[in-house]
Amino acid sequence: MTLTQQIVTISLCVIGTMATRFLPFLVFSPKKSTPTYIQYLGKALPAAIFGMLVVYSLKDTNILSGSHGLPECIAIAVVVALHLWKRQMLLSIAGGTICYMLLVQLIF
Amino acid sequence: MHRKNTIKKALKAAFPYTIPIFAGFWFLGLTYGIYMNVSGFSFVYPMVMSLTIFGGSLEFVAVEMLLSAYAPLQTFIMTLLIQARHLFYGISMLDKYKNTGWKKFYLIFGMCDESFSINYSAHIPEGIDKGWFMFFVTLLNHLYWFTGATLGGVLGSLLSFNTQGLEFVMTAMFVVIFLEQWLKEKRHSTALIGLAASTACLILFGPDSFMIPTMLCILFLLTVLRKPIERAGDAA
Known part of the structure; x- marks a missing residue:
């Protein structure tokens, strides 16, 4: 070009x-x-879009091979649990992300 | 003096909402800049593109476009297909962006997934100017993306750090925003429509071409189910 x-x-x-x-x-x-x-x-x-964005951000997760989407499931559960418990946006996001990083770097 | 105060207060209120986006955009922006650098482009490319396009997924695809044969029509159609979801954001923001004066142009210009999500869902505290709040959310996001992409383009493959998994910060943010919306509404039919339609289309069409079918599906279901949804008052 x-x-x-x-x-x-x-x-x-x-x-x-x-x-x-x-x-x-x-x-x-x-x-x-x-x-x-x-x-x-x-x-x-909006509610439908937010559902769509969650799926969109997970679109490259392969559930048929590799870690089968397990780290994603666990980390999302952590995000939801943290958020229902404290309802602090930053805490839920940071907690879930750190959990995910530990999972993919150390375990899976 | 009064005006200065209004602006300062709005910036202070907006900043915390953008912290997760700072992490996500720096990570993705750096990755994108590095990708351009190792693809043989000067840092000027990610710098200009992050400023003018300000849409992550398209910018990654644009690298491939620039490396392939010149195909303007295909480029334009691809852009419209990848970015079509912004039409939904616009329809949802018609009211919120009203009466924001000159800021409205920039708010629409910078309406990426993340700016839309925050500006739609944030509880803007009493006494904070809504227009300025949304302006700063957009501006800070734009700044994070621009600095991340440019830095990645400058440093290129010199960077190496163990950030594997940091990209999950975006998923975590969308989950939290989805959850907040879920907790706010009494009935969940529209949220479930969004989840179900996109999951079904992702399985049917695959990760690269499921967004347009998903949007058509959502539009179809919301139109057909308008009466029951409005009667139940889920659309609130």
């Missing part, structure tokens, strides 16, 4: 990304009232 072609490639990545981020705000302007279906989606989507 020439430098110009590289610049075009990177620019297309930027334009494509911004299109997906800006589009809903351009289509539904705050001056006009948003259709009720979109308002409903705005309320119903």
Whole structure:
């Protein structure tokens, strides 16, 4: 690739990304009232998205080989337990991550 | 003076929420910068790309794009497919980003997975300016990603450290945010739809192409089940 072609490639990545981020705000302007279906989606989507993001962040875990996703399961259990116990975001995240690092570095 | 105080208070309130992202973004950003460096690119590439694209998964894919033959149309379509989930974030943030003035442009520009998740779910304390709070969450995340990627690009393979497993910090954060949302709602049908649809699509389509089917699935189920979901008041 020439430098110009590289610049075009990177620019297309930027334009494509911004299109997906800006589009809903351009289509539904705050001056006009948003259709009720979109308002409903705005309320119903987030819980579904957070579920989707959990799965997305685990997508490369292979449960058929290697450690069979066991360290991931254990560490997630630790995150959930810590969070239900203390409900301190940073503590739950740090505790789960340290647990995961120890598991993959020392045991699995 | 009053304005300065508002800004300072918002920064102080926003910072703790971004600490896990600092760990995650530095790790992933460094990895990405190193990957670009060993692929033969100068640090200017990860620096510019982390600033302008600000979307981790696409930036990793973009390295491969830059190494392959020039294919602008394919690049653009790939970008839209990988980034389509931002459409969902936008629809969810229509209300929250309202009335934030000039900051709105930057809030939308910097709306990556992590900025969206924090800005949607954080309990912003009473007396803190919401616009400035969300602005700093976005700005700090952007800064972490940019410095991590650039540093990785500069240092390249000189770096070696045993951080195996640190990437789990992102999973842990999404689990906590999911859990917080779960504890807040009385009924869990929408959360379960998200989990079930993405798990099913991941098994069916594999890790590289399951996001678009997942989104269509979620949209379909939420549309078909609108009446019962609204009646039960889960969409709150």
